[in-house]
Amino acid sequence: MKYLAGYPPTLLAQVRQLVDTDGLAPLLRSRYPGPMHEVQTDRALYEYVSELKSDFMRKAPPLSKVAFDSKLHVIRNALGTHTTVSRVQGSKLKTKREIRVATLFKEVPLEWLRMIVVHELAHMKERDHDKSFYALCEHMEPSYHRLEFDVRLYLTHLDSGGERLWTNSPPPPVGGKAP
Numbered sequence: 001m002k003y004l005a006g007y008p009p010t011l012l013a014q015v016r017q018l019v020d021t022d023g024l025a026p027l028l029r030s031r032y033p034g035p036m037h038e039v040q041t042d043r044a045l046y047e048y049v050s051e052l053k054s055d056f057m058r059k060a061p062p063l064s065k066v067a068f069d070s071k072l073h074v075i076r077n078a079l080g081t082h083t084t085v086s087r088v089q090g091s092k093l094k095t096k097r098e099i100r101v102a103t104l105f106k107e108v109p110l111e112w113l114r115m116i117v118v119h120e121l122a123h124m125k126e127r128d129h130d131k132s133f134y135a136l137c138e139h140m141e142p143s144y145h146r147l148e149f150d151v152r153l154y155l156t157h158l159d160s161g162g163e164r165l166w167t168n169s170p171p172p173p174v175g176g177k178a179p
Contacts, residue, residue, distance in 0.1 A: 001019075001159075003044075004157040019157070024154075025165055028154055032111065036108055036110075039108035041066060045067065045101065046066040050066075052118065055140075056139065061095065063098065065098040067098075067100055068101055068105070069081075069102060070102075073103075079102045080120045081099070081120070082123040082124060085097045097124065107165065107166050108166055114168075115141060115144060118137050120145075169174055
């Protein structure tokens, strides 16, 4: 259970029992019964992130790019990234900031997408995962820690061979017949 490293052994035992009895999917479905969110394009993601940024971080520098990244989870073992690229243009130093979110978050509840976006926005002000970083995350999303834990449960569910719980694809045919 690599996504839950650092949690207490008693909690890990409870999660292990849920994995063994196929109880993670029903638990997550009961916590997030609605459909997945509608932020499906890079443009919609940019608008969503910009709105959150304007609500909580008005004085932060502008974002030049926000996008879903299909390689992010596999290559960097990360769910989102915040990067700052500085370039010299003439006699000036131009800085561009980008946020990338793993495409896994196209097919999840909106609360989870918000948690990842809040996390990456917090990196604009706080580089390290320290007390002030998590305080900023909680300021932008009061349920931040619960949502992060639930995302870790979902990743554990997927890692143990579970299927995606929210998806864009049509439901399977009923009774084995094609529609």
